[in-house]
């Protein structure tokens with residue numbers, strides 16, 4: 001069984017979409033893969049309840065409990081490595097990871113970012129797209145590198161920006177596409193793993 005570990009910080013809606021895709025046999029059995037655990041840096045992350053309700057192990061590694069980013073990442077790696085994952089998925093995970101963490105999971109660390117990278121790395125992407133007058137927006141699944149939101153792009157989804165859109169309107173439209181794209185991108189990654 002190939003283990004996937006998902007990191008979240010909040011609602012975990014992308015994590016939930018991946019879990020549902022695996023459960024519904026769209027690729028779970030066929031690819032002999034499972035979401036082994038969901039780990040959050042926040043104890044109040046709503047996605048933890050979804051994971052528990054779906055029989056998935058959960059853990060909290062609270063970044064506020066560590067004196068440095070490096071110490072937090074080391075504790076996070078220790079928790080993740082208990083499951084010997086073939087893939088670590090960032091799904092609304094809101095901590096910038098250290099070069100040591102990224103190097104440890106190089107090639108098997110994905111993120112979904114709510115913009116059409118390389119446009120708008122970082123935070124507040126939807127408002128920035130609106131402020132820039134973009135006619136299209138979207139999301140990107142990419143390999144994670146030490147440089148923020150910079151790695152090899154695996155998939156992108158595009159949505160129109162509509163007249164009068166607020167950042168919330170745009171975020172909701174993009175999120176709908178994220179929930180379709182991320183499970184497919186994870187499945188494709190698993191299919192391409194060496195036997």
Ligand SMILES: Nc1nc2c(c(=O)[nH]1)N[C@@H](CN(C=O)c1ccc(C(=O)N[C@@H](CCC(=O)O)C(=O)O)cc1)CN2
Nearest residue numbers: 093094095096097111113122144145146147148149150
């Ligand atoms: N080394 C990398 N770490 C992370 C990447 C990456 O590409 N390389 N992607 C991010 C995800 N992300 C955007 O997609 C992102 C997450 C968080 C931040 C950020 O500024 N975080 C602050 C704290 C914010 C908070 O706690 O609310 C911080 O870490 O100081 C920017 C972009 C995940 N990590």
Ligand SMILES: NCC(=O)N[C@@H]1O[C@H](COP(=O)([O-])[O-])[C@@H](O)[C@H]1O
Nearest residue numbers: 011012013014015091092112113114
């Ligand atoms: N920089 C990371 C980032 O902003 N991720 C974004 O957080 C939102 C909530 O995700 P969730 O519902 O899966 O938690 C999603 O739009 C995701 O792209």
